[in-house]
Amino acid sequence: MKKHNFSAGPCILPPEVLTGAAQAVHDFEGMGLSLIEISHRDKKFVAVMDEAMSLSLELMGLGEDYAALFLQGGASLQFAMIPYNLMSATNGHAAYLETGVWATNARKEAEAFGKVTVVASSKDSNFNHIPKDFTIPSGVDYFHCTSNNTIFGTQMHAFPKTDARMVCDMSSDIFSRSQDFASFDLIYAGAQKNMGPAGVTFVAVKKDILGKNGRKIPTMLDYTTHIKGESMFNTPPVFSVYTTLLNLRWLKNNGGISWVEARNEAKATLLYNEIDRNPLFRGSAMPEDRSRMNACFLLNDESAHQSVFDSLWKEAGVVGINGHRSVGGYRASMYNALPLESVQVLVDCMKELERRS
Amino acid sequence: MKKHNFSAGPCILPPEVLTGAAQAVHDFEGMGLSLIEISHRDKKFVAVMDEAMSLSLELMGLGEDYAALFLQGGASLQFAMIPYNLMSATNGHAAYLETGVWATNARKEAEAFGKVTVVASSKDSNFNHIPKDFTIPSGVDYFHCTSNNTIFGTQMHAFPKTDARMVCDMSSDIFSRSQDFASFDLIYAGAQKNMGPAGVTFVAVKKDILGKNGRKIPTMLDYTTHIKGESMFNTPPVFSVYTTLLNLRWLKNNGGISWVEARNEAKATLLYNEIDRNPLFRGSAMPEDRSRMNACFLLNDESAHQSVFDSLWKEAGVVGINGHRSVGGYRASMYNALPLESVQVLVDCMKELERRS
Numbered sequence: 001m002k003k004h005n006f007s008a009g010p011c012i013l014p015p016e017v018l019t020g021a022a023q024a025v026h027d028f029e030g031m032g033l034s035l036i037e038i039s040h041r042d043k044k045f046v047a048v049m050d051e052a053m054s055l056s057l058e059l060m061g062l063g064e065d066y067a068a069l070f071l072q073g074g075a076s077l078q079f080a081m082i083p084y085n086l087m088s089a090t091n092g093h094a095a096y097l098e099t100g101v102w103a104t105n106a107r108k109e110a111e112a113f114g115k116v117t118v119v120a121s122s123k124d125s126n127f128n129h130i131p132k133d134f135t136i137p138s139g140v141d142y143f144h145c146t147s148n149n150t151i152f153g154t155q156m157h158a159f160p161k162t163d164a165r166m167v168c169d170m171s172s173d174i175f176s177r178s179q180d181f182a183s184f185d186l187i188y189a190g191a192q193k194n195m196g197p198a199g200v201t202f203v204a205v206k207k208d209i210l211g212k213n214g215r216k217i218p219t220m221l222d223y224t225t226h227i228k229g230e231s232m233f234n235t236p237p238v239f240s241v242y243t244t245l246l247n248l249r250w251l252k253n254n255g256g257i258s259w260v261e262a263r264n265e266a267k268a269t270l271l272y273n274e275i276d277r278n279p280l281f282r283g284s285a286m287p288e289d290r291s292r293m294n295a296c297f298l299l300n301d302e303s304a305h306q307s308v309f310d311s312l313w314k315e316a317g318v319v320g321i322n323g324h325r326s327v328g329g330y331r332a333s334m335y336n337a338l339p340l341e342s343v344q345v346l347v348d349c350m351k352e353l354e355r356r357s
Numbered sequence: 358m359k360k361h362n363f364s365a366g367p368c369i370l371p372p373e374v375l376t377g378a379a380q381a382v383h384d385f386e387g388m389g390l391s392l393i394e395i396s397h398r399d400k401k402f403v404a405v406m407d408e409a410m411s412l413s414l415e416l417m418g419l420g421e422d423y424a425a426l427f428l429q430g431g432a433s434l435q436f437a438m439i440p441y442n443l444m445s446a447t448n449g450h451a452a453y454l455e456t457g458v459w460a461t462n463a464r465k466e467a468e469a470f471g472k473v474t475v476v477a478s479s480k481d482s483n484f485n486h487i488p489k490d491f492t493i494p495s496g497v498d499y500f501h502c503t504s505n506n507t508i509f510g511t512q513m514h515a516f517p518k519t520d521a522r523m524v525c526d527m528s529s530d531i532f533s534r535s536q537d538f539a540s541f542d543l544i545y546a547g548a549q550k551n552m553g554p555a556g557v558t559f560v561a562v563k564k565d566i567l568g569k570n571g572r573k574i575p576t577m578l579d580y581t582t583h584i585k586g587e588s589m590f591n592t593p594p595v596f597s598v599y600t601t602l603l604n605l606r607w608l609k610n611n612g613g614i615s616w617v618e619a620r621n622e623a624k625a626t627l628l629y630n631e632i633d634r635n636p637l638f639r640g641s642a643m644p645e646d647r648s649r650m651n652a653c654f655l656l657n658d659e660s661a662h663q664s665v666f667d668s669l670w671k672e673a674g675v676v677g678i679n680g681h682r683s684v685g686g687y688r689a690s691m692y693n694a695l696p697l698e699s700v701q702v703l704v705d706c707m708k709e710l711e712r713r714s
Contacts, residue, residue, distance in 0.1 A: 003389045007396050010595060018382060018391045025379035032360045032674075034375045036554035036600065039364050039677065072429035072556070073577060076591040080575035105576075112573055192592055197393035199429065199556045199594030216469055218437035219462075220430060234433040235549055237556030238367060239596050243393070317389075320396065 004342035007320030008150050008294060009172065010192040012337045013243070014250045021197075021243040035242055040235050045242075049231055052245040059248060059256055060181040062204060067227045069203040070241050075171045075190045078201065079106040081221045082167055082186065083113035087141045089214040095119050095140045095164065099156070100127045100149035101326070106169060110144070119143075126327070127152040129286035136162045141213070142185070148173035150193075151324040153285040153296030153331060159183065165209055173293050174202070175251060176336055177261045185209050193293070194336045196244030199237045251336065260336050267334045267343045268292040274347045278354050280305055284327055298329035305353060312349040321346070361699035364677030365507050365651060366529065367549040369694045370600070371607045378554075378600040392599055397592050402599075406588055409602040416605060416613055417538040419561060424584045426560040427598050432528045432547045435558065436463040438578050439524055439543065440470035444498045446571040452476050452497045452521065456513070457484045457506035458683070463526060467501070476500075483684070484509040486643035493519045498570070499542070505530035507550075508681040510642040510653030510688060516540065522566055530650050531559070532608060533693055534618045542566050550650070551693045553601030556594045608693065617693050624691045624700045625649040631704045635711050637662055641684055655686035662710060669706040678703070 005012040028035035029044055038045060053068040062068075071077075087094050092114025096107040098121035110116050117140070120131030127149060136143050142165040148155045150172045159166070165185040174189040181187065185206045192198040203223065210224050219225050225233050251260060272290060275283045275297045284296040299305045313321065323329040332346060362369040385392035386401055395402060410425040419425075428434075444451055449471025453464040455478035467473050474497070477488035484506060493500050499522040505512045507529040516523070522542040531546040538544065542563045549555040560580065567581050576582050582590050608617060629647060632640045632654045641653040656662050670678065680686040689703060 001389065005390060005394055007394065010394055010397060010592065012394050013391070018394070021393070022379045022382035025375060025382060032358065033362060033676070034370070036378070037362055037364065037367055037369050037375070040367060040555065072431070072594070073434070074429070074591040077430070077577045080577060109576055112575065190592060197596055198397065198592045199597055218469065219466055220434045220437055234431045235367065235547060235555045237429070237594060237597065239554055240556055240594065319390070 001317045004316070004318045004345050005320055005338070006318060006332045006334070006342070006346070008324070008331060008333045009190075009335075010198045011333055011335045013196070013247060014337045017243060017246045017250055017337075020246045021239070024242060025239070036239055040232060040238055045238060046232075048242050048245055049236065052241055052248065053231060055245070055248045055252060056202065057204065059175060059252060060204065062181055065206055065208065066204050067207050067223075069205070069223065069226045069231050070236060070244070071201045071203060071226060071231070072199070072237055074201055075102065075169055075188060076105065078169070078188045078203070079109035081223070082106075082142070082144065083110040084215060084217050084221050085210060085223050086165065086167070086186070086213060087114045087215070091115075092213070093117070093137070093140050095136045095143045097131065097134065097143070097145040098123060099130055099146050099154060100152050102169060102171070103146040103149070106144060106146070114141075127154065128284060130154050130156050130289040134160075136160060136164055138163070140164050142167045145169070148291050148293050150294050150333070151326060153283075153291045153294045153327075154289040155291035155293065157289070173291070175257060175260070176264050176293060178257055191240060191244050196247050197240050200240035200244055202244075263340070264292050264334065264336065267338065267340050268295065270340065270343050270347055271295050271332060271334070274350050278350050280354055280357065281350060284329060293333060293335060295332045295334065296323060296327055296329065297332075298323075305357060308356065309349065309353045312352055313346060316345050316349050318342075318346055318349065358674045361673070361675045361702050362677055362695070363675060363689045363691070363699070363703070365681070365688060365690045366692075367555045368677075368690055368692045370553070370604060371694045374600060374603045374607055374694075377603045378596070381599060382596070393596055397589060397595055402595060403589075405599050405602055406593065409598055409605065410588060412602070412605045412609060413559065414561065416532060416609060417561065419538055422563055422565065423561050424564050424580075426562070426580065426583045426588050427593060427601070428558045428560060428583060428588070429556070429594055431558055432459065432526055432545060433462065435526070435545045435560070436466035438580070439463075439499070439501065440467040441572060441574050441578050442567060442580050443522065443524070443543070443570060444470045444572070448472075449570070450474070450494070450497050452493045452500045454488065454491065454500070454502040455480060456487055456503050456511060457509050459526065459528070460503040460506070463501060463503070471498075484511065485641060487511050487513050487646040491517075493517060493521055495520070497521050499524045502526070505648050505650050507651050507690070508683060510640075510648045510651045510684075511646045512648035512650065514646070530648070532614060532617070533621050533650060535614055548597060548601050553604050554597050556597035557601055559601075620697070621649050621691065621693065624695065624697050625652065627697065627700050627704060628652050628689060628691065631707050635707050637711055637714065638707060641686060650690060650692060652689045652691065653680060653684055653686065654689075655680075662714060665713060666706065666710045669709055670703060673702050673706050675699075675703055675706065
């Protein structure tokens with residue numbers, strides 16, 4: 001039976017990307033060798049890395065003043081690399097917007113490097129909304145925010161205008177919607193949502209902001225190391241980079257970000273309309289801050305309906321919709337590769353539950 | 358035509374490992390989903406990580422006083438993590454043995470953290486041997502060495518006895534030979550030689566050496582973070598870990614390290630015998646320090662023989678034997694998965710060159 005994969009990440013990838021990745025593990029471009037047993041300095045892999053770097057910038061509409069990097073360590077390592085590279089060694093000061101668990105982890109890591117001002121936090125309401133009424137102190141080294149909060153199902157639909165350098169963790173919504181990417185100085189994302197498999201971390205950084213904070217940075221944590229090395233200072237995560245490239249090509253060939261944005265909006269509208277219409281369910285995030293990537297919702301009467309609903313969606317082939325333990329209920333992640341058909345299957349289960357009760 | 362893959366890394370993996378990895382990208386254990394689109398918290402992947410951790414320690418004969426970790430960032434990130442975790446914050450002092458480019462990079466990184474004594478270096482002879490006559494200063498936080506030097510084709514066949522903590526970069530010969538692994542306090546290796554594909558870094562660390570150096574360590578660079586997180590503090594490089602597990606199973610099922618050691622010795626003996634016998638060739642490393650993993654050799658008369666020899670091995674399906682630019686000539690890497698048959702094909706090319714000249 002076909003699975004409808006709503007996993008929060010690692011998550012669904014397009015079937016043709018999976019087929020292409022498996023094929024390359026068998027034999028890479030007719031070489032008679034697997035992708036994973038050739039040198040990363042082979043011209044065929046250098047071409048993969050070059051295309052991944054240029055295509056990611058092209059899809060975001062970013063020019064040569066940005067560098068695209070495919071690194072390791074996940075967003076969690078970026079939490080340290082950002083202050084290492086951007087917070088001044090003397091009187092360092094950064095501003096963080098606290099909209100979820102990952103935003104909090106990023107903020108905590110920065111505190112080891114200098115002064116951190118939390119401009120606003122929605123922690124007291126279990127991160128069910130995005131704070132909007134805040135001021136970024138003047139003179140900070142940078143402002144950091146998290147564009148989409150996977151666990152809580154919230155998403156920033158607008159970003160503050162500020163003179164400060166803008167740093168954004170887009171791990172769970174990068175390449176999902178049209179944005180003025182050039183308004184950010186540094187964008188980063190663990191790949192395992194809309195980009196590709198786990199094991200690679202994407203960074204797009206405006207080159208002229210680097211090398212100015214007076215800090216001695218360990219070689220591997222210094223963005224300039226990886227820019228000079230063209231993202232191959234040391235052996236890159238070959239399989240994850242190649243599969244990400246297949247996924248970026250899939251996005252481009254289908255029409256790019258504007259195409260996927262319309263598709264994502266249709267999926268989110270379908271599901272949220274049912275959450276709001278169906279008297280058995282309610283959403284957990286404030287409506288104006290709802291994420292188009294992760295819809296978090298609850299049964300109004302769990303004891304009466306949970307076991308029937310769980311049977312319904314399991315029988316329909318739906319997987320990965322259990323909510324995070326800190327919110328409970330359900331979380332339907334609708335990343336780029338999820339087809340509208342899968343959302344319809346889930347909505348049909350919700351309607352069937354209503355019919356039976 | 359069958360390829361004989363002598364690549365220095367990423368390198369050859371056993372055919373059944375490649376088949377298993379490609380299959381898992383199609384469908385993982387009958388789930389109806391790819392390995393790379395399921396949550397790393399799924400019980401099927403948690404079982405993969407648990408087995409990878411326990412099997413790696415089992416193969417090395419290490420007990421519960423060690424933790425096995427599957428991290429990201431390559432050996433190059435370990436170059437910083439080691440002093441961060443092991444060099445004392447006050448009067449830190451470490452000893453490094455300099456046997457090649459990677460050993461030098463490791464040493465340079467440590468110098469940002471405290472005093473570093475280079476106990477010996479073979480740099481002046483282009484790293485063609487392993488220095489043996491050196492003294493490790495008393496009271497150092499640790500002694501660091503590189504067991505095998507891929508670029509120069511040298512390998513440590515003995516390790517110093519010292520009271521200092523022993524730290525060893527085994528990136529290019531781990532799991533290739535019987536060793537007293539318990540004599541080391543920390544062993545690390547980029548996976549892309551004898552372990553698996555690029556994108557994962559193995560660390561085996563004696564747990565009681567950690568948390569004692571008085572240094573504030575960024576979360577992701579702190580080994581204790583990953584021990585507490587059972588190597589899943591954040592999303593691990595799922596594909597690389599799974600493929601590494603397939604390779605560790607292959608090693609165990611065939612007889613473990615003692616089996617592969619005999620196989621590796623047979624391959625190295627076959628090739629070095631030909632290098633020494635054939636008047637057209639010479640080895641570049643000192644014979645007593647020759648690596649069983651990477652044999653570096655040169656033509657005595659390149660202008661007379663290079664083009665014919667290159668045609669011979671290319672026609673025979675040999676790939677990946679061009680030497681590193683800093684040594685020149687040829688480098689035949691004979692990692693665990695390389696069959697004896699491939700070495701015989703290369704030796705036959707060397708004999709054929711002699712016959713024709």
